[in-house]
Amino acid sequence: MKSELDALGVVKKFGGLVALKGVNISVVPSTITMLIGPNGSGKTTLINVISGIYKPDEGKVLLRGKDITGLPPHEVYSLGLVRTFQIPSPFLRLTVLENLMVVAKNQLGEKPISAVFRRRRWMREEEELEEKAFRVMELLHLERLWNRRASELSGGQMKLLEIGRALMSDPSIILMDEPVAGVNPKLAYDIMEYITNVRKELGISFLIVEHRLDIVLDYVDYVYAMHKGEIIARGPPEEVISNPSVVRSYLGG
């Protein structure tokens, strides 16, 4: 089966520090793949390389077989790969509704000339986008906050908004950097339930970086464990977390 996303021998150096030492991962379509590893093991760097924020020094990134290595982030996004940020990063002075609508692709009203002179045309797009944004908000129970500035949201609501924003673009794969860290257990389970539903209904693949193994592990299909810039284990969840080198890397000793 063709994979959704492949990283092949990705190397990333920051000066003398080698953050990624030839990482290989692949994500099967419509699955939830998890990436674990202690702090500083290179998980976020890998996400940044895949989403185009960093260029790798060596190796390739393939999205549905297409080489996307070194493409700027906005082009990677237009091909259907979207990522969320470890620290929720909504556009603070935009409202919740605006935060969702702004990320939609190919908006006619984003071209400066059309924005001024073809108002009627893009207004129609806006109506559809708004409907969609409200559907996403309803799923995430954010609809009551639609007109609030993102800066007024709580930490948990920001996490939800971060997820909602990722869904707005009809992606084929979502990379999530710690979607449930710092969220209360109830909400964390809700988020994971929600991700599972989205995967089932829309066939979106997920690559999730997360430390909260207790919550997330039950929902995932496949796990990669990283340590010091290398993949040290891969496989079904139970197998990976009982792997002695993974236990050692997490717990020390």
Place this chain on the structure above:
Amino acid sequence: MKVGLKVLKFLPLPLWFLALVSITRNPIRFFIDLASFYSFYLMLSVSLNLEYGYTGIPNFGKVMFFAGGAFVTGSLTARLIAPLAGVNSMYLANYKLYNVIVGTQVSTFFAQRADIAMLTFLLMLILGAVVGALLGLVASYPAIRLREDYLAMTLIVTGELLRIIARNYDPLICGTIGVFVPDPFRWLTGLYHDLVRTGVMLGIAFSSWAFVEALVRSPFGRMIRAIRENEVVAEAFGKDVTKVRMQVLMVGSAIAGVAGALYAFYAGTVQADDFMPIRTFVVWVMVILGGAGNNAGAALGALTYLALDRTIVILKRYFTTPFDINNLSYIALGLALVLTLMYRPEGLIPEKPIILKRVRRANKPGR
């Protein structure tokens, strides 16, 4: 109710003007002057607001684009029309020496041919916009990918470069002596002339205001505000940040270029040293004072600053200070800036969320 209160808040402003006008010798002259200055400054502040207030581009080179429009108007208007006006080509050959003669003869020609005068006026405005936009592209190209502070430095330096080139390269605007600009409204006379000219200028200024307002109240406006909030995230969500910033800088600079062309025609002369960096800072004060990220704020900020400036111009006849009285305006400007930043950092009219479509959502919860 709310609107009524808002109007009340600004009531002191017209009263202030009335009081001021009553002590001026020529109230109509005063208003025409104020309105003319307001039209350039409105264009500059609204375009800086688009760049800085909405997109977060620290354009510290605003004066360069203003100068670009003024320089192209100053250097081309008379020379372009001179052959039509039957000006002796000897004068054109030594333009630095004879530019006043050429300009005056072209002005006289304009007095007879309103059609050509107006076409020239229009052409110069378009050229001003094009030159402004091109300068925006050229000045920002090397630095637009850089962090904000570096972009700011690059822009301020390029602005000074342009002024110094104009000052030293005689063919452009006759170097240090400056160039005479013919008057395209010369076919009108007396008060009528001044009223029409100022009316046209205000009309152009408010059209640019309306253009920027339409631009920011669109998905484009939403996108540039998102870029201002966090460019890395905007980029990760599909926005080509570099391209969009360039588009914004080109639009903003085109407006500043038109303002420059208007200024050249209004002043009747273009002098390189009229385009010192202080002009940029004046416009910044207007935007910060009025409220960045709100075009009504930019308009009010420009008006407040000009009112302050004009008041000082008039009042300085009536009292003496221990320092050069001409510095009073800068002192007041600095004070206004410091007080705004201390007590009302969001400006007189703060930024408000823009709701593009609200009809269907009128009954939604959470309103």
